[in-house]
Amino acid sequence: xxxxxxxxxxxALKLRARAKNKKPKFVRAESWKYDRFxxxxxxxxxxxxxxxxKIKGWPPGPSMGYKGPKIARFLHPSGYREVxxxxxxxxxxxxxxxxxxxxxxxxxxxxxxxxxxxxxNLNVKILNLKVSKxxxxxTEEAEGEAPDTEAVERKTAEKKPKKETKKxxxxxxxxxxxxxxxxx
Numbered sequence: 001x002x003x004x005x006x007x008x009x010x011x012a013l014k015l016r017a018r019a020k021n022k023k024p025k026f027v028r029a030e031s032w033k034y035d036r037f038x039x040x041x042x043x044x045x046x047x048x049x050x051x052x053x054k055i056k057g058w059p060p061g062p063s064m065g066y067k068g069p070k071i072a073r074f075l076h077p078s079g080y081r082e083v084x085x086x087x088x089x090x091x092x093x094x095x096x097x098x099x100x101x102x103x104x105x106x107x108x109x110x111x112x113x114x115x116x117x118x119x120x121n122l123n124v125k126i127l128n129l130k131v132s133k134x135x136x137x138x139t140e141e142a143e144g145e146a147p148d149t150e151a152v153e154r155k156t157a158e159k160k161p162k163k164e165t166k167k168x169x170x171x172x173x174x175x176x177x178x179x180x181x182x183x184x
Contacts, residue, residue, distance in 0.1 A: 008071065009079035009098070016072035023066050027059055076100060076127060087111065088118050100125040 029044045029051045031037040044052035044061065051061045076082050080100035085091060086107060094101055101124050103115055119126050 009075060009081075012069065012072035012075055013077070013079055015069045016075070019068050019072075024060055026062050029059075078125070078127070080125060080127070082127060085115060088114050091115065091118050091122055091124055094122070094124050096123045096125070100127050102127045103129075 026041045027039050028037050028042045029049055031039050041062070046052065050058040054061070074081060078100065081098060082102050083090075083094050083099050084104055085094075085101040086104050088111075091101060101115075101119060103112055103126060107115065116126065116129065
């Protein structure tokens with residue numbers, strides 16, 4: 001018989017969802033009164049603001065008591081803890097069962113392709129993976145495989161020659177004569 005593996009992150013996500021259902025929808029002060037105010041929350045700063053003063057009968061404002069469960073904090077919705085990756089050596093510190101990699105936005109295409117190839121070998125999940133044709137080719141080259149002939153044919157078929165546009169014959173206009181000049 002196969003037993004289900006206990007996943008603490010799955011339980012944490014359920015707890016977080018339950019806590020989120022109990023939390024009220026925080027609305028901007030007097031947004032129900034004036035159309036010019038949107039419902040999106042703004043911190044009340046006025047001296048007499050009833051929400052800031054937590055007056056009974058007025059909507060609640062965000063506070064520490066609405067914080068989510070401690071075990072669910074900093075969890076990605078997939079259940080993994082995020083780890084920033086800047087180079088290939090950072091992948092060796094990641095536990096593939098509990099953590100997932102997020103490649104820094106400052107990493108270039110070449111190093112990103114190497115990180116993706118190494119992550120596949122280590123079975124590490126990458127959260128911000130956007131695979132483009134260039135990165136696929138680079139990962140194939142990094143793995144030592146030759147690119148398929150079909151892929152090369154597809155690539156050449158995609159590059160269509162640009163349409164040649166005919167230049168319109170320019171019509172020469174005669175310069176207008178100024179007042180007082182005689183025509184010849």
